[in-house]
Amino acid sequence: MKVQQISVFLENKSGRLAMLTKVLAQEKINIRALSIADTTDFGILRLIVDQPDAAYLMLKRAGFTVSETAVIAVEIPDHPGGLAEILDILAGAEINIEYCYALPQKSNDKALVVFRVERLDEAIRVLLEKGVGVLKEDSVYGI
Structure with a gap:
């Protein structure tokens, strides 16, 4: 009954979120829900995806700071x-x-x-x- 959520630390820079979603799209990983909490310098993107293990690995390989919760x-x-x-x-x-x-x-x-x-x-x-x-x-x- 526990669901794995992917959390990603994102700098507040133009195109950073677009790059993340492109990585997921290339791997055919579908976003089911998301939430972004931000400050002026960075944000934390929380994602529920259809393939959490694959998403975690792909985002890590792409250089994102990722954790699972x-x-x-x-x-x-x-x-x-x-x-x-x-x-x-x-x-x-x-x-x-x-x-x-x-x-x-x-x-x-x-x-x-x-x-x-x-x-x-x-x-x-x-x-x-x-x-x-x-x-x-x-x-x-x-x-």
Whole structure:
């Protein structure tokens, strides 16, 4: 149920993101979700791709500073307050959320959100006990 996320350190330079996406495209690696957090000098690009191991290797070979991080993809009820329900579950278990971002919607009644949390295994257990859908990696890579 853990999903491998690729994180890439990018300088804020024209064309750097284009170069990264070109490397992935040449290797036929499809981006499923992304998030960029930036400062004036650099950014951290977080990616969910269909082939995380291959993406990691290709980006390393291309000279990018790359790391892998385990995250979870969670089904969120797609109604007002749906995200709040999930956050309350995690807060009740005193599990800190480091960051989150959305994935493409899987169905009309669920939204999908990627979470990086402290105590990942405990977060998965608590969410499953509460009946929350935590997607398996193959489901996420195949979106």
